[in-house]
Amino acid sequence: MAKRIDEQNHWHRLDNTANIFPVTTSKNESNVFRLSMTLIAPVAPELLQQALEMMLPRFPGFAVLLRRGAFWFYLNENNAVPTIREESDYPCRAINPAQNNDFLFRVTYYDKRINVEIFHVLTDGTGGVQFLRALCCQYLMLAYPTRFTEEEKAKHWYEQHVAETNDGYVSNYRPTKKTSFSIGKGYRIRGERLLLDTLSVVHTYIPLQPLLALCRGKGVTITQYVTACIAWGVYTTQLRKRPSKHPLNMYLPINLRKLFGTNTALNFFSNIYISLDMQADDLHFNEILAEVKKQFEEKISRGNMLEKISYTVGSGYNPAVRFVPLPLKNLALRIMFKQGAKSSSLAFSNVGDMSLPAPFAQYVTGASFLLSCVPREPIKFAACSANGLFTLSFASMLRSQEIQQAIVQKMAEDGLEVTIETNGVDYESV
Amino acid sequence: MKACDICHAQVTGTHEFCPLCGKRLQPAEPYGYTLPGNRYPDLSRISAQYNFMLRLLLFLSLLGGGVSVLVNVLVPTGFWWCLIVIVAEVYLWLTIPPLLRRARNYAKRLLFQTLLTALLMVALDFIIGWRGWSVSYAIPSLLCAGIVAIAAMIVFSRTNWPQYVFYQFTMGLLGFIPLVLYFFGLSTSIVMVLITAALGLGSVLVTVVFGDRSLKSDFRRRFHF
Numbered sequence: 001m002a003k004r005i006d007e008q009n010h011w012h013r014l015d016n017t018a019n020i021f022p023v024t025t026s027k028n029e030s031n032v033f034r035l036s037m038t039l040i041a042p043v044a045p046e047l048l049q050q051a052l053e054m055m056l057p058r059f060p061g062f063a064v065l066l067r068r069g070a071f072w073f074y075l076n077e078n079n080a081v082p083t084i085r086e087e088s089d090y091p092c093r094a095i096n097p098a099q100n101n102d103f104l105f106r107v108t109y110y111d112k113r114i115n116v117e118i119f120h121v122l123t124d125g126t127g128g129v130q131f132l133r134a135l136c137c138q139y140l141m142l143a144y145p146t147r148f149t150e151e152e153k154a155k156h157w158y159e160q161h162v163a164e165t166n167d168g169y170v171s172n173y174r175p176t177k178k179t180s181f182s183i184g185k186g187y188r189i190r191g192e193r194l195l196l197d198t199l200s201v202v203h204t205y206i207p208l209q210p211l212l213a214l215c216r217g218k219g220v221t222i223t224q225y226v227t228a229c230i231a232w233g234v235y236t237t238q239l240r241k242r243p244s245k246h247p248l249n250m251y252l253p254i255n256l257r258k259l260f261g262t263n264t265a266l267n268f269f270s271n272i273y274i275s276l277d278m279q280a281d282d283l284h285f286n287e288i289l290a291e292v293k294k295q296f297e298e299k300i301s302r303g304n305m306l307e308k309i310s311y312t313v314g315s316g317y318n319p320a321v322r323f324v325p326l327p328l329k330n331l332a333l334r335i336m337f338k339q340g341a342k343s344s345s346l347a348f349s350n351v352g353d354m355s356l357p358a359p360f361a362q363y364v365t366g367a368s369f370l371l372s373c374v375p376r377e378p379i380k381f382a383a384c385s386a387n388g389l390f391t392l393s394f395a396s397m398l399r400s401q402e403i404q405q406a407i408v409q410k411m412a413e414d415g416l417e418v419t420i421e422t423n424g425v426d427y428e429s430v
Numbered sequence: 431m432k433a434c435d436i437c438h439a440q441v442t443g444t445h446e447f448c449p450l451c452g453k454r455l456q457p458a459e460p461y462g463y464t465l466p467g468n469r470y471p472d473l474s475r476i477s478a479q480y481n482f483m484l485r486l487l488l489f490l491s492l493l494g495g496g497v498s499v500l501v502n503v504l505v506p507t508g509f510w511w512c513l514i515v516i517v518a519e520v521y522l523w524l525t526i527p528p529l530l531r532r533a534r535n536y537a538k539r540l541l542f543q544t545l546l547t548a549l550l551m552v553a554l555d556f557i558i559g560w561r562g563w564s565v566s567y568a569i570p571s572l573l574c575a576g577i578v579a580i581a582a583m584i585v586f587s588r589t590n591w592p593q594y595v596f597y598q599f600t601m602g603l604l605g606f607i608p609l610v611l612y613f614f615g616l617s618t619s620i621v622m623v624l625i626t627a628a629l630g631l632g633s634v635l636v637t638v639v640f641g642d643r644s645l646k647s648d649f650r651r652r653f654h655f
Contacts, residue, residue, distance in 0.1 A: 038467065112466075112467065112468075366468070367466075405437055418439040421443060424474070
């Protein structure tokens with residue numbers, strides 16, 4: 001008997017956050033993030049392709065294409081094969097599904113580095129890290145077949161279960177009375193732009209242990225410390241020279257998986273804004289750090305996050321929203337998003353530890369995480385760590401590197417051994 | 431390893447000047463932790479995509495439209511023939527670009543082209559003095575051709591049928607449009623109306639009877655709310 005279409009062709013709804021991404025994405029606003037792993041030896045393309053084909057079936061949430069329904073977008077199973085390419089463009093460029101068999105992610109390599117660039121519709125940073133880890137483990141097993149035991153090779157390192165394509169937002173939804181989460185307009189970082197699509201990338205490497213010790217000494221977490229350093233960098237280079245009545249609003253995505261004990265392969269994050277009023281011209285770093293810490297502790301709580309996600313899920317349940325045809329819904333979303341985007345001055349995301357498990361860790365020298373810039377937020381900050389090395393990466397559309405410089409200077413001043421590396425778009429080339 | 435005295439950081443790679451502040455780097459003892467050693471492709475020569483042909487065609491069609499309006503105004507004939515030029519240009523710009531893109535679903539494309547061509551016919555009929563040939567003959571003929579074409583596509587590539595079934599069903603429903611037009615007195619040829627409606631009914635029945643669950647699940651995914 002012929003196989004039924006139901007069994008052949010799975011589909012799932014977009015998670016609650018993902019609904020915004022297809023609507024707001026354009027050439028200038030790619031909503032793509034990049035996760036990279038640097039190995040000890042140059043990448044062999046044919047093995048990487050083979051590894052991708054082997055591990056993709058274990059990630060049903062990635063083997064999909066985006067379709068339009070009458071009322072909502074949805075993700076349909078994609079049975080084609082994605083192809084890897086050598087990196088030949090700036091990081092985090094918009095994903096054109098037509099160029100890669102309709103897939104919404106891109107796997108590229110350059111020299112010793114494997115990059116996975118993911119359209120945010122699929123998943124968030126945490127979901128992306130699992131995918132990159134699975135790909136790297138599979139690749140390493142193919143590249144060094146004699147170095148792993150049969151047991152290790154037979155094991156499925158990282159996988160997604162179909163059940164994990166459940167929407168964590170919806171399953172944790174509780175009706176709420178709160179009606180709005182909008183905050184005022186935020187300070188806008190300004191500066192002369194780089195040409196066209198050029199993106200400047202600067203990685204700063206810091207050994208993890210001394211950084212941890214420093215933060216413990218100050219009684220803060222790494223994320224809080226780095227957030228304060230970023231605020232300090234913007235304050236000393238921009239706000240002190242050009243005071244603004246708008247506060248510096250730093251957008252930080254917050255992973256909700258631990259907070260809610262939900263393990264989903266889709267997006268499951270919310271956000272907080274660390275909002276700093278920086279009109280004074282004699283602020284000290286420690287004052288900023290104390291304020292950042294205070295806001296972190298106030299804002300990241302299960303209750304706060306629950307209210308936030310319940311508000312967005314609840315508005316999706318509203319019949320006045322639900323039964324509006326997709327094109328009209330998109331129009332409304334776009335307008336709302338444009339308004340909301342004005343609150344944010346910059347974004348900083350720390351995806352945490354990206355290390356591979358024990359048998360594979362020795363083949364990795366580092367990892368990095370990059371966010372795409374948008375004209376409204378011309379510089380974005382992303383951090384991760386692997387094998388005892390903390391990496392803070394700056395992606396910037398600005399010609400001047402003053403903010404990056406101020407942050408590096410501040411961290412070096414605190415006694416950290418900072419090493420920087422760039423993608424070549426810097427003082428020498430521009 | 432090299433270091434910058436101003437930024438207090440070491441710099442990897444082949445830099446001679448600090449990438450952050452531009453000052454000359456000084457030699458330094460490496461910090462002693464392992465670095466990933468990332469390299470990036472040299473993209474300084476990459477140029478933004480610039481589609482000259484597309485821009486030329488756009489310019490020519492705007493020019494053509496503008497000139498025909500001008501001539502039509504300057505040499506009055508009592509007939510707005512420049513509208514035909516403009517409608518034809520709009521039609522071409524709407525239909526040709528999707529045709530050049532890689533097809534995801536031919537049935538969807540066919541449905542889109544049929545509807546657009548129907549609109550073109552109505553517009554032309556209207557411009558050259560409404561005689562109703564578009565609704566009486568052109569639209570029914572187009573719909574018949576569309577229904578038959580989708581049926582033929584399904585016969586020749588049966589494996590793709592699950593993707594096409596939704597469009598076959600929709601096209602079948604559109605087959606009843608001439609009937610509706612007839613009741614409103616817009617369409618005059620009962621023969622054309624009946625042929626189209628019969629083909630449409632056949633198309634809908636085939637999808638409902640043979641498509642059963644595949645049609646249902648396709649509807650569920652397209653109309654989920």
